[in-house]
Amino acid sequence: MIFAGQKVRASDLNNITPMVAYSLVDVAATSSTTLKVITGLSLPLEAETFYIFEAWVSYRGGAGDLRLALAEADGAQTAMAWSPCGPATNTGTDGVGELVCTRVAAENFGAVGCAGNTTSTAAVAMPRGYVSTVGGSAGSVQMMMAQNTSSATATTVEAGSWMRLMKVPSAT
Amino acid sequence: MVNTFTAGDPLRAPLLRDRAASIVMLAEDIYTLQVQPNWIAAPGLAVPVRSSARYLIDGWLGLSVGDVGDFAWRLVGPPDCFVAWNSLAPQTDQTDGIGEVNFIRQVVDANPSFPNTISTMGGGTACGVHVGGRLLCQNFAGSLQVQFAKNNESVGSNARVMRGSWLRVYRVDDALFEGVE
Numbered sequence: 001m002i003f004a005g006q007k008v009r010a011s012d013l014n015n016i017t018p019m020v021a022y023s024l025v026d027v028a029a030t031s032s033t034t035l036k037v038i039t040g041l042s043l044p045l046e047a048e049t050f051y052i053f054e055a056w057v058s059y060r061g062g063a064g065d066l067r068l069a070l071a072e073a074d075g076a077q078t079a080m081a082w083s084p085c086g087p088a089t090n091t092g093t094d095g096v097g098e099l100v101c102t103r104v105a106a107e108n109f110g111a112v113g114c115a116g117n118t119t120s121t122a123a124v125a126m127p128r129g130y131v132s133t134v135g136g137s138a139g140s141v142q143m144m145m146a147q148n149t150s151s152a153t154a155t156t157v158e159a160g161s162w163m164r165l166m167k168v169p170s171a172t
Numbered sequence: 173m174v175n176t177f178t179a180g181d182p183l184r185a186p187l188l189r190d191r192a193a194s195i196v197m198l199a200e201d202i203y204t205l206q207v208q209p210n211w212i213a214a215p216g217l218a219v220p221v222r223s224s225a226r227y228l229i230d231g232w233l234g235l236s237v238g239d240v241g242d243f244a245w246r247l248v249g250p251p252d253c254f255v256a257w258n259s260l261a262p263q264t265d266q267t268d269g270i271g272e273v274n275f276i277r278q279v280v281d282a283n284p285s286f287p288n289t290i291s292t293m294g295g296g297t298a299c300g301v302h303v304g305g306r307l308l309c310q311n312f313a314g315s316l317q318v319q320f321a322k323n324n325e326s327v328g329s330n331a332r333v334m335r336g337s338w339l340r341v342y343r344v345d346d347a348l349f350e351g352v353e
Binding site: 008012013016050052079080081082083085088098099100101102103104105126128129130132166168169 | 188197199232234235236260261272273298300301334335336338340
């Protein structure tokens with residue numbers, strides 16, 4: 001909260017400004033279910049802070065589908081939960097199918113969210129959730145990807161995908 | 173354009189307040205065995221709103237119920253407010269947060285609003301629900317809050333709103349909503 005007459009400090013503005021990470025390159029996985037960092041999709045975390053998490057992930061793939069994960073890095077000790085909000089695996093074509101809103105459990109780093117089966121037409125997953133370092137340490141959080149099942153047809157998270165964190169001052 | 177800073181604007185506190193989102197987040201899980209219309213407010217998921225003000229609404233709710241009772245929830249604002257909203261979530265009677273989506277807009281011209289329901293989730297699996305909507309407050313300030321209950325009478329587990337669920341409102345200038353009502 002900012003009060004009338006109060007000096008506006010950098011920390012005040014940082015508390016109300018979203019942090020956004022934007023991917024500038026495609027990141028692909030072929031015949032692999034091992035999670036890898038989506039280049040560029042990493043954001044720093046302060047200690048003892050709650051954040052809301054949002055992302056927009058554009059991707060292509062075949063039968064391997066897409067596995068997404070949020071992971072702590074750089075010493076962060078976090079709690080988090082999120083849901084993929086994308087089409088279910090193995091349903092339909094070209095990104096049309098049942099919706100996956102399954103919540104990926106808190107404290108379950110590297111957990112899997114699956115979405116889509118789109119070889120020629122890109123599909124989108126729009127994850128949301130939260131990240132908390134309350135009771136933990138500062139560091140960073142990053143988005144990771146892999147194929148959900150190994151396939152020789154590449155699964156690619158496209159450049160232009162983004163993630164965003166906003167602090168929740170009232171929750172801390 | 174609305175909700176932007178203009179060169180030369182003095183950076184006064186009220187201006188910054190109006191341009192910032194108000195976000196609330198649930199710090200701990202909360203539970204109920206009650207069936208709607210016995211609604212339970214989710215403490216911590218109530219965001220203050222002013223009178224004579226318009227807001228965009230969005231959020232993310234981690235919701236869980238472990239049997240066929242399904243889950244019901246609603247948004248409630250101050251008296252005589254107008255609120256319209258929807259949630260991006262599977263319909264009732266589906267499994268583990270995967271299924272066909274109910275896109276129906278919950279149109280309410282007065283409180284209480286109508287419940288929206290999400291899927292049955294077994295085995296401890298929960299659903300992460302996207303929320304979107306708008307709010308017009310008229311003569312009363314107060315809060316926009318999430319209320320929840322089980323959707324149907326059933327035995328077994330609680331309906332649960334999970335830690336980390338959040339609700340966000342942006343106050344917007346009237347021009348953005350001109351003619352909407």
